[in-house]
Amino acid sequence: MDWDKLRVFHAVAEAGSFTHAGETLNLSQSAVSRQISALEESLGVPLFHRHARGLILTEQGELLHRTAREVFAKLSMTEAMLTESREHPKGPLKVTTTVAFGSTWLTPRIQEFLSIYPDIQLTLLVDDNELDLAMREADIAIRMNTPRQPDLIQRHLMSIHFHLYAHQNYAKRRGLPKTAQELDSHDLIIWPPDVRAPVPSVNWPLDVGEPPAGGRRPAFQVNSTYAIYRAVESGLGIAALPDFLVDGNKDLVRVLPDVAGPKVDAYFVYAEELRHSKRIAVFRDFLVKKVAETPF
Structure with missing residues (x-):
């Protein structure tokens, strides 16, 4: 196959x-x-169905696309490794993590990292869906669960603790529960149960204590931890939030301080092919240092 046409x-x-x-x-x-x-003619098969709204891959096109993605992913990884300086880390580095963690904890620390390593071109992709590291959708992932993909190197980065929080305005308007059972009569904000969440057991507030036979009815559901945080900030209700997200916000109060959610472990993850990458090593070491400085 002609390489230019394949590209x-x-x-x-x-x-x-x-x-x-x-x-x-x-x-x-x-x-x-x-x-x-020309590529279709040389192969003797159609690769796309053409229609008014765009293109759809044929069965043969799907087969070629899977192979092409693997080839270009490997080439991208090889190019990065060949161009990386052994003496001084430089070049592109693509990191993915959840919207809440990436937006609130990681992003404010990026300026310090880039001031130390100005030759690294850092891209941060915040996404509650897991990107495919094997296909080079990202070089590094910070994930809130144990990676399921094979051939990935993982390092435990931190343990994240969840508690219940409400805004002071909500507390003045509705009061705060003194027992877990009193959550039955409060406005709870949760993750939609039928939507996959980036962390396990995300809706534990519905089950804490002894909920009524029919279960607790949430006041609001949204598929974003950061959006849940903003809903709590607006005074809408009570929600489970990671402590790092609330850190420094004096307008939020902890509800039922002795009640904690399941601990979530965060992992620093990257493809095995990049185990010798200087860029990954310095970013990992930087994060480990920042975690040690943070009172989670």
Whole structure:
């Protein structure tokens, strides 16, 4: 297969249209279309179903796309390793973690890291869905559960503790429960039970103590820990929040201080192929130092 045509095919398959792929490759739509048609002709099979709303991969196209993704992921990883300086870490570094942790704890510490390592081009992807490290969607992941993918190196980074919190305005308006059973009559904010959460046992406030036979009815559900935090800040109700998210916010009060949720362990994770990467090593060491300085 012609390498240039395969590169164009990969871009089209990822983008889902000739136009968007052309923007990525700096080629015209017609040039991209001609490359794809030539590749289909040389292979003797159609790679895309063309319709008014865009492109859909054929069965043969899906097979080629899976292989192309693996090839380009490996090439990207190899390029990063070849261009990395042994003496001084430099080059791109892509990190992914949850929206709440990345937005509130990690981002404020990035300036210090980049002041130490100015030649590292750091990209942070905050996403409550897990990105595929094997496919180089990111170089490093900070995950709130044990990684399920094979061939990943993991290091325990920290233990995160959850407690119940409410805003002072909510406490003045509704009062605060003195026992876990009194949560039955309060406005609880939870993660939607039918949506996968980035941490296990996320809705433990519904079960703490002895809930009524029909269960506790939440006042509000949202699939983002950071959005839950903002809902609590607005005075909407009571929710389980990680302590790092509340740290320094004097307007939030801990509800039922002796009641704690399940501990969540966070892991620093990366692909085995990157075990000798200087960039990953210095970022890992920096985070370990920052965790040690933080009173979780």
